[in-house]
Amino acid sequence: MSDLSKLYDAILNGETKNAIALTREALEGGADPLDLVTRYMAPAMDEAGKRFECEEYFVPELMRAAQAMKGALELIRPLLVASGAEPAGRVVIGTVRGDRHDIGKNLVSSMLEGGGFEVHDLGIDVSPEKFVLAVRERSPDLVCLSTLLTVTMRSVPITIQALKDAGLRERVRVLVGGAPVTEEWALKVGADGYGANAAAAVPLARRMLARQ
């Protein structure tokens, strides 16, 4: 079997083609798919997140790593599903009503996917009703709300209220992110958690699920 530390490096360095080739090679050589994820791929993403926190990595490096991870995971996921393995968690994500910015939301989606979460992206300018419908249909563990504009921040408590009114609030954890948002504000308006950036999203999501 090839040297699997190379797979770790390929993901950490954001080499998508290389990561896919190494994953394919490892699987053909009989490697256990779950083992590849837990011992090499996920730790590489964790390291990328740490480097982001330490400012060795910025958004471009982080995103290249997430894309390499995503590419490798596409080979592995069908095998995991076939073996009955569950994703790390199910996420419904969207930019709140009135706001059509999607860079932050897309970055968080990529990081969560790279972290092994199953992500359903509702897009931008998502109404509270659409969030309610998605929670009802998909039974996610987490609902992630993104807002960039100060004028659309109020859509966050409105969406949370809509989940309450639909009797769904207790079934999910609500996480909030976006440039004008602070943790204090997020908790004040009734969210369960706040992520300061895309790298923070994965550990936050894991913490939230561990608490359930």
Add this chain to the structure above:
Amino acid sequence: MTIIEQLIAGGPVVTDGAWGTQLYARGLDPGDVPDSWNLSHPDRVEEVGRAYVEAGSQVILTNTLRANRVTLAAYGLAEKTVEINRAGAAISRRAAEGRARVFASIGPSGRLLVMGEVTEDELFEAFREQAEALAEGGADALLIETMTDLTEASIAIRAAEETDLPVAASMVFDSGKEKDRTMMGTTPERAAAALESAGADVVGANCGVGIAGYVGVCRRMHAATSLPIWIKANAGLPEFVDGRTTYRMTAAEFASYVPALLEAGASFIGGCCGTGPEFVRAIAQALDGRRTP
């Protein structure tokens, strides 16, 4: 002499404050793109520009930050791109009445090159189309602003240069521990050098997390280039008070940073999100005596 040289020949230049927050205060629906008001509510947009000129702005911008085809497409307004930009430039020109110069605003596409969401060619074409329409509408200069990606900013500068108008370029520094990097990790030094080599006539910083941190950013950009420096900071970050989102920094507090900005090498000073005409008035007062009429 170019327009830029004429402006700074008299000393530091007062630019304007925010447009978006001023338009929301005039009834713009949070779900609508502010730029669409250039066609539907030109009178209210003109009012914003006029208020800045009356407060002492020597340079006012245009309500066209998001009016590139790529961004407008998200609002179903791609086909109105040229019209919105021409109107935006013409509105600011009317508001200026010859008393202020119009620097027409070109903002980011909202798509990341690094994620493959848009190509360099698409960006160039979108910015070229916007720049041309702004020039036709009567802009005196073009301002590439609120940029987070140096590659996108450089593409926009090159596209803007096709009009032969002077081009200023400004990035957002709000990331990293010291909040002195762009979202992509670019330092002020690197940004200044790269924007200059892309062809900008003025370089600088706007938006961000408040004016205090932009003093250092200004100093570092100034050290890295001989071009004039443009600074247009936020009034801090919004806070949630009594169920409302508000900016707490006052105009006087904001203007108290003007001497430090001048010392750090700023030639153009104004405000971004959360600032209004009273901020411009305070900046103009702080510059009193430093300008020759």
